[in-house]
Amino acid sequence: MNSAxxxxxxYRLFDKSTPLPLDCGRYCSEACCKGDSESGMYLFPGEKAVFDMVCPDGWRITDSELTYSYNGKERKTPILICDGSCDRYFRPLACRIFPLTPILDNEGHIKIIIDPRARSVCPLANTFDKDEFDKDFTExxxxxxxxxSKNKHVYEFLKTYTEYIEEYNRFFKDLRG
Ligand code: SF4
Ligand code: SF4
Structure with missing residues (x-):
C-alpha cells in the first residue's frame, strides 16, 4: 500500500486533536515553529511520500545525520525544513504530535513521552506532566x-530513534542534576 x-x-487523527483543547500557540507565539533556517522535523519512514506529492513553496527536504539500518542497508532520516508558517493540514507527523514523541520501552512496546527536545522551546513540555495533556491527543x-510500528521499517527506525531520544533525556537529567 502507498505509504503516503x-x-x-x-494525520486525520490530529485534525481536531491538539495538546490542549485550545490554541496553545496563542500563548507562546508558536515557539515550536520559530527555529532557524536549518532546523526541521524528522520525517518517519515512508512519510516523505506525502511531501513528494505536495510540498509547500519554501519548504525543502534534506538528509539528516540520524542514520539507522533496515533490511541490511544504512539509511538517513529525512528532515523537513519549513519556512515557519503553514496551513495546519500540511503539517508533518512530528509537528502534529509535538511536544510528545514515541519511544520503545524495555519490552519493545510503544511508549509516549514528553519529547526532551521540546523542553528548550515549549512551555507545555516544561510545566506539564504527560497526563495533563488532552487525553484524546495523548491517545x-x-x-x-x-x-x-506494525511496519517493520518504522519499527527498526524507532529502535534508533529511541536511543537518540534517550540521549537527550540523559542530557537534561544531568543538567537538572
Ligand atoms: S511551543 Fe508548545 S505551547 Fe507553543 S505552540 Fe508549540 S506545542 Fe503549543
Ligand atoms: S511545518 Fe508548520 S507546524 Fe511544523 S514547524 Fe513548520 S510551520 Fe510549524
Whole structure:
C-alpha cells in the first residue's frame, strides 16, 4: 500500500486533536515553529511520500545525520525544513504530535513521552506532566505509533530513534542534576 495514503489517514487523527483543547500557540507565539533556517522535523519512514506529492513553496527536504539500518542497508532520516508558517493540514507527523514523541520501552512496546527536545522551546513540555495533556491527543499519538510500528521499517527506525531520544533525556537529567 502507498505509504503516503497511510500517513494521510494518520494525520486525520490530529485534525481536531491538539495538546490542549485550545490554541496553545496563542500563548507562546508558536515557539515550536520559530527555529532557524536549518532546523526541521524528522520525517518517519515512508512519510516523505506525502511531501513528494505536495510540498509547500519554501519548504525543502534534506538528509539528516540520524542514520539507522533496515533490511541490511544504512539509511538517513529525512528532515523537513519549513519556512515557519503553514496551513495546519500540511503539517508533518512530528509537528502534529509535538511536544510528545514515541519511544520503545524495555519490552519493545510503544511508549509516549514528553519529547526532551521540546523542553528548550515549549512551555507545555516544561510545566506539564504527560497526563495533563488532552487525553484524546495523548491517545491519538499512541494509536498512531502502535499502527505505524506494525511496519517493520518504522519499527527498526524507532529502535534508533529511541536511543537518540534517550540521549537527550540523559542530557537534561544531568543538567537538572
Ligand atoms: S511551543 Fe508548545 S505551547 Fe507553543 S505552540 Fe508549540 S506545542 Fe503549543
Ligand atoms: S511545518 Fe508548520 S507546524 Fe511544523 S514547524 Fe513548520 S510551520 Fe510549524
Amino acid at each position: 495514503y497511510i500517513y494521510l489517514q494518520i 491519538s499519538v499512541k494509536k498512531a505509533f502502535i499502527l505505524l
